[in-house]
Amino acid sequence: xxxxxxxxxxxxxxxxxxxxxxxxxxxxxxxxxxxxxxxxxxxxxxxxxxxxxxxxxxxxxxxxxxxxxxxxxxxxxxxxxxxxxxxxxxxxxxxxxxxxxxxxxxxxxxxxxxxxxxxxxxxxxxxxxxxxxxxxxxxxxxxxxxxxxxxxxxxxxxxxxxxxxxxxxxxxxxxxxxxxxxxxxxxxxxxxxxxxxxxxxxxxxxxxxxxxxxxxxxxxxxxx
Amino acid sequence: xxxxxxxxxxxxxxxxxxxxxxxxxxxxxxxxxxxxxxxxxxxxxxxxxxxxxxxxxxxxxxxxxxxxxxxxxxxxxxxxxxxxxxxxxxxxxxxxxxxxxxxxxxxxxxxxxxxxxxxxxxxxxxxxxxxxxxxxxxxxxxxxxxxxxxxxxxxxxxxxxxxxxxxxxxxxxxxxxxxxxxxxxxxxxxxxxxxxxxxxxxxxxxxxxxxxxxxxxxxxxxxxxxxxxxxxxxxxxxxxxxxxxxxxxxxxxxxxxxxxxxxxxxxxxxxxxxxxxxxxxxxxxxxxxxxxxxxxxxxxxxxxxxxxxxxxxxxxxxxxxxxxxxxxxxxxxxxxxxxxxxxxxxxxxxxxxxxxxxxxxxxxxxxxxxxxxxxxxxxxxxxxxxxxxxxxxxxxxxxxxxxxxxxxxxxxxxxxxxxxxxxxxxxxxxxxxxxxxxxxxxxxxxxxxxxxxxxxxxxxxxxxxxxxxxxxxxxxxxxxxxxxxxxxxxxxxxxxxxxxxxxxxxxxxxxxxxxxxxxxxxxxxxxxxxxxxxxxxxxxxxxxxxxxxxxxxxxxxxxxxxxxxxxxxxxxxxxxxxxxxxxxxxxxxxxxxxxxxxxxxxxxxxxxxxxxxxxxxxxxxxxxxxxxxxxxxxxxxxxxxxxxxxxxxxxxxxxxxxxxxxxxxxxxxxxxxxxxxxxxxxxxxxxxxxxxxxxxxxxxxxxxxxxxxxxxxxxxxxxxxxxxxxxxxxxxxxxxx
Numbered sequence: 001x002x003x004x005x006x007x008x009x010x011x012x013x014x015x016x017x018x019x020x021x022x023x024x025x026x027x028x029x030x031x032x033x034x035x036x037x038x039x040x041x042x043x044x045x046x047x048x049x050x051x052x053x054x055x056x057x058x059x060x061x062x063x064x065x066x067x068x069x070x071x072x073x074x075x076x077x078x079x080x081x082x083x084x085x086x087x088x089x090x091x092x093x094x095x096x097x098x099x100x101x102x103x104x105x106x107x108x109x110x111x112x113x114x115x116x117x118x119x120x121x122x123x124x125x126x127x128x129x130x131x132x133x134x135x136x137x138x139x140x141x142x143x144x145x146x147x148x149x150x151x152x153x154x155x156x157x158x159x160x161x162x163x164x165x166x167x168x169x170x171x172x173x174x175x176x177x178x179x180x181x182x183x184x185x186x187x188x189x190x191x192x193x194x195x196x197x198x199x200x201x202x203x204x205x206x207x208x209x210x211x212x213x214x215x216x217x218x219x220x221x222x223x224x
Numbered sequence: 225x226x227x228x229x230x231x232x233x234x235x236x237x238x239x240x241x242x243x244x245x246x247x248x249x250x251x252x253x254x255x256x257x258x259x260x261x262x263x264x265x266x267x268x269x270x271x272x273x274x275x276x277x278x279x280x281x282x283x284x285x286x287x288x289x290x291x292x293x294x295x296x297x298x299x300x301x302x303x304x305x306x307x308x309x310x311x312x313x314x315x316x317x318x319x320x321x322x323x324x325x326x327x328x329x330x331x332x333x334x335x336x337x338x339x340x341x342x343x344x345x346x347x348x349x350x351x352x353x354x355x356x357x358x359x360x361x362x363x364x365x366x367x368x369x370x371x372x373x374x375x376x377x378x379x380x381x382x383x384x385x386x387x388x389x390x391x392x393x394x395x396x397x398x399x400x401x402x403x404x405x406x407x408x409x410x411x412x413x414x415x416x417x418x419x420x421x422x423x424x425x426x427x428x429x430x431x432x433x434x435x436x437x438x439x440x441x442x443x444x445x446x447x448x449x450x451x452x453x454x455x456x457x458x459x460x461x462x463x464x465x466x467x468x469x470x471x472x473x474x475x476x477x478x479x480x481x482x483x484x485x486x487x488x489x490x491x492x493x494x495x496x497x498x499x500x501x502x503x504x505x506x507x508x509x510x511x512x513x514x515x516x517x518x519x520x521x522x523x524x525x526x527x528x529x530x531x532x533x534x535x536x537x538x539x540x541x542x543x544x545x546x547x548x549x550x551x552x553x554x555x556x557x558x559x560x561x562x563x564x565x566x567x568x569x570x571x572x573x574x575x576x577x578x579x580x581x582x583x584x585x586x587x588x589x590x591x592x593x594x595x596x597x598x599x600x601x602x603x604x605x606x607x608x609x610x611x612x613x614x615x616x617x618x619x620x621x622x623x624x625x626x627x628x629x630x631x632x633x634x635x636x637x638x639x640x641x642x643x644x645x646x647x648x649x650x651x652x653x654x655x656x657x658x659x660x661x662x663x664x665x666x667x668x669x670x671x672x673x674x675x676x677x678x679x680x681x682x683x684x685x686x687x688x689x690x691x692x693x694x695x696x697x698x699x700x701x702x703x704x705x706x707x708x709x710x711x712x713x714x715x716x717x718x719x720x721x722x723x724x725x726x727x728x729x730x731x732x733x734x735x736x737x738x739x740x741x742x743x744x745x746x747x748x749x750x751x752x753x754x755x756x757x758x759x760x761x762x763x764x765x766x767x768x769x770x771x772x773x774x775x776x777x778x779x780x781x782x783x784x785x786x787x788x789x790x791x792x793x794x795x796x797x798x799x800x801x802x803x804x805x806x807x808x809x810x811x812x813x814x815x816x817x818x819x820x821x822x823x824x825x826x827x828x829x830x831x832x833x834x835x836x837x838x839x840x841x842x843x844x845x846x847x848x849x850x851x852x853x854x855x856x857x858x859x860x861x862x863x864x865x866x867x868x869x870x871x872x873x874x875x876x877x878x879x880x881x882x883x884x885x886x887x888x889x890x891x892x893x894x895x896x897x898x899x900x901x902x903x904x905x906x907x908x909x910x911x912x913x914x915x916x917x918x919x920x921x922x923x924x925x926x927x928x929x930x931x932x933x934x935x936x937x938x939x940x941x942x943x944x945x946x947x948x949x950x951x952x953x954x955x956x957x958x959x960x961x
Binding site for chain 2 (some may be wrong): 007010012015016020021032049050051053054055056109111112113139143191194196197199201202203208
């Protein structure tokens with residue numbers, strides 16, 4: 001399976017996603033430069049963590065205008081798998097591919113720590129390989145990870161089973177403990193925690209592998 | 225501006241002495257103009273020229289079998305095996321961080337990162353050594369809290385965005401840092417051995433290219449500011465502090481590393497202190513060449529800047545490089561891709577001169593070598609540093625359990641989670657051991673080797689004895705590395721002192737350097753670079769002498785040995801033994817500070833030969849996989865070390881056999897001791913014996929509590945929850961007050 005990792009100039013988890021896919025998931029990963037109008041021949045796209053264009057403005061507010069995002073929108077519309085991690089989640093929200101917004105953490109500080117997540121749905125190409133309610137230990141590292149949305153959106157997300165992960169100990173004030181959500185078609189996932197940083201024992205956890213393994217299975221099914 | 229008259233007032237304002245000015249006139253064979261005066265003043269400032277310390281820095285060992293690049297370049301380089309090298313250095317940003325904590329600290333991180341990637345190495349780790357005034361100081365507490373908050377946020381802002389993990393450091397509080405906090409930042413990067421770049425201008429006619437941020441009026445005379453004491457007027461120097469842009473620095477990193485791969489770059493240097501001045505003349509001096517530049521071509525952020533301002537600006541995120549003539553376009557293409565300015569501003573010449581033109585007219589013309597390397601050198605008078613008073617006959621008695629809890633909650637010892645959770649310590653997924661470990665460990669994915677790092681300095685020890693304190697710092701840093709199984713191989717130092725024009729301060733500096741030299745020689749950790757920060761004084765009040773050492777070690781990549789006890793029922797061995805102490809050598813301890821509120825006598829006694837054997841034994845124990853947990857005994861002594869091992873939820877019962885009083889036994893800070901829990905105590909003891917090192921079995925791990933007794937008498941029993949409560953919440957609480 002071929003993963004495309006989008007590289008914005010200020011992406012800094014691009015190498016981590018690339019390394020996780022190539023070395024710990026056993027699939028191919030390649031970089032896609034931010035001004036590329038096409039994604040090439042990839043089976044899934046990862047929008048990695050970082051500070052896409054510095055993020056001195058709202059996180060992801062500029063990234064949504066980059067040429068590559070046009071290609072990402074089309075890819076998503078065609079049913080392709082899109083995984084937005086941390087800054088990637090912020091960009092997906094800004095780009096309107098996912099609902100809601102990510103604002104500054106409740107304590108107004110950057111937070112880097114391992115958190116526990118509960119897998120809330122197995123009905124997605126990103127979580128199908130998990131056990132029902134599986135608890136994952138993944139790191140977070142963000143200053144603006146507090147998920148907010150209006151009540152109706154939150155109700156819809158819950159009703160449509162689109163909340164992929166919830167924090168067990170909410171670190172950042174996210175509404176309804178939301179750590180990751182799916183789009184309506186369930187082929188786009190955004191989450192603040194970093195699954196790519198938890199893909200081998202030396203990283204302290206291998207729990208992130210389940211996300212990538214789910215994607216590999218889903219992509220194989222799509223190709224059949 | 226060359227019409228500005230050079231008066232003696234102007235010379236004084238530039239912090240140049242009469243004899244220094246005479247030397248300038250002799251070098252030039254004429255009076256300097258205003259621009260040239262500015263250029264000399266920054267290059268010959270203490271910060272850039274090391275004029276007070278150079279004579280003594282020569283005493284430091286700089287050679288070793290793994291040293292690829294010693295002092296004199298932007299960073300030192302060590303061979304890490306498998307065709308890879310590591311570049312590392314520590315630098316201070318003390319003065320700017322006092323004036324403007326957030327930007328001061330942020331640009332401190334930015335500066336040292338540029339020093340690393342200018343060598344061709346990608347930064348993979350940052351550590352910070354921080355010193356502040358006490359957060360609860362009656363007069364300065366509020367300001368100290370604000371400074372700490374700003375410094376930490378600034379480091380986080382810069383490092384997190386840039387994408388380098390901040391993996392460790394230290395944070396210490398003393399009243400002597402009330403008016404003069406210390407912010408020392410260490411960075412380390414990795415490169416292929418054949419990809420190392422040096423800061424040399426070579427090849428006549430080669431273009432000199434300016435890349436990165438535009439030049440503004442910020443930071444003018446920053447280097448000179450860092451070379452003077454603080455006064456009430458210092459607050460007005462806020463405009464001298466630069467503003468950092470970590471996103472731009474990230475672009476600069478990627479673009480520089482990519483441009484280096486083209487093979488078209490001859491030499492490269494960042495524009496740090498003294499900006500364009502320093503980068504041009506130093507590159508020329510190292511290459512034995514001249515450099516001619518035209519200021520009209522320098523990208524500028526503001527209009528109407530004078531040559532003086534352009535040459536002295538310390539705007540951040542700028543680099544100067546020399547490319548091969550005819551291959552400029554390959555370099556420009558890379559910088560264009562990253563959206564950065566890259567402009568040819570001059571060329572390499574053969575006359576050895578730094579020639580600066582504006583609109584074609586020469587505005588400065590100075591020999592590079594004399595400017596960069598012939599700065600005045602002072603053998604400043606020094607006297608033996610003052611001795612602290614002898615031990616008092618008694619000090620307040622406190623029940624041991626209460627003392628332990630007080631120590632765990634004290635500023636220097638308490639958990640620094642509040643600080644390090646603001647740093648992304650995992651980005652790049654190389655962090656094998658992060659903040660809170662005895663030594664930070666990052667792996668080099670490419671060669672199966674990991675790098676262990678530790679920053680150490682103890683102002684209390686060095687105040688009591690600069691020489692012994694410096695040796696203790698080196699010993700502890702090496703011990704921290706050995707505790708996790710790494711072989712110490714090299715070091716970098718940051719020497720924070722007061723005004724060297726005062727003989728007793730100069731005496732501290734000389735003794736500390738000599739002590740550090742002796743220890744680095746002995747532990748085979750040559751100094752490959754570093755930084756000296758003098759004039760750390762506010763209103764005539766100097767800091768304690770605070771040499772900080774950063775030792776770097778190598779090990780095979782493997783899961784880290786951590787400090788927490790893992791399971792109940794495991795034997796505990798104190799490698800190195802209980803050690804010994806008397807009242808005189810107890811005066812520098814945390815117990816003396818926190819419980820007795822005093823400082824006296826001498827630092828703990830160090831036997832370097834024994835220390836070295838303890839460390840060798842420890843590395844062998846780790847390599848054999850025998851240590852289930854390991855933690856060195858340092859600040860707060862044995863009781864605090866044992867409590868720190870218990871913070872993971874498994875405690876211990878220790879049964880000691882000693883003639884020492886309870887206070888000394890529990891809280892003395894004698895070096896050369898490491899607390900180990902192991903499933904194979906006999907094998908551990910056997911290794912220790914082979915190294916001629918004591919390794920008494922002093923107890924066993926257990927649930928619920930930490931209990932320590934001596935010769936059958938119970939000294940303390942504290943539930944783990946109480947230990948954790950004192951240790952974990954304390955810093956956040958102090959910051960809220």
